[in-house]
Amino acid sequence: MSSTLPVRPVLPADIMARKGGEPLVCLTAYTTPIARLVDPHCDVVLVGDSLGMVLHGLPSTLGVTMEMMILHGRSVMRGITKAMPVIDMPFGSYEESPQQAFRNASHLMAETGMPAVKLEGGVHMAETIAFLTARGVPVMAHIGLTPQSVNTLGGYKVVGRDAEAARVMVDAEAVEAAGAFSVVLEKTPEGLSSRITQTLRIPTIGIGAGVRCDGQILVIDDMLGLFTDFRPKFVKRYGNLGEAASEAIAGYAAEVRSRAFPGPEHAFPDELPKGQTP
DSSP states (O other), X not given: OOOOOOOOOOOHHHHHHTTTSSOEEEEEOOSHHHHHHHTTTOSEEEEOTTHHHHTTXXXXXXXXXXXXXXXXXXXXXXXXXXXXXXXXXXXTSSSXXXXXXXXXXXXXXXXHOOSOEEEEOSGGGHHHHHHHHHTXXXXXXXXXXXXXXXXXXXXXXXXXXXXXXXXXXXHHHHHHHHTOSEEEEESOOHHHHHHHHHHOSSOEEEESSOTTSSEEEEOHHHHTTOOOSOOOTTOOOSOOHHHHHHHHHHHHHHHHHTTOSSOGGGSOOSSOOTTOOO
């Protein structure tokens, strides 16, 4: 019998226990191969509705459906053994009522095996977060810039400067009181993010919110240089795979046109040499 014990996956309680400790490492993933790559290095792997833009070419996250989230959620779960997987609730799947949110959250969890969901909104979503958590659905909250509300926010702008700061702080306190196990702070000023992090008892996960959060998250395609339609200031590229892929594809195309590929080593002869097996 093997003495190797299975890896225990990270759970919401483990994420909460990391408050104020070593920063949480979080990335998005949408496919099994990428999930396998990020899993050993991450504490949280998010199946984000950003998949609509980076994989499906949509202009925003608003066109993402439950079916799309389930498809990619299942794919990611096949590649996760250690990290805490979380899945976004798409636009229109939870805003109507707490009951609607529970139906769709429980459906997402049942269809994918995901142990937690993420939804956007502060004070106005506190009742829904409380309703979900009371019924066994762990919730990661998301405040500051909320991409699903980009049309009412007036674009992808910084949220929380000047008079807005007090409102974002109230949002943070509301989602914590409602039972969220963590909260994403997106595109909020660094000083405000620091104050929120110091105030809350749950971990804050920043994306464009400065270094003082309890963790950081980026879209995997952004940080690898695969998605180049736009590059937010808060994204650091740790690779340039888009350029490398473009060069590789160009090389392939050139060799096909010149008949340099396939070469003899890539082809199958009509007859096998004596003594050689297929």
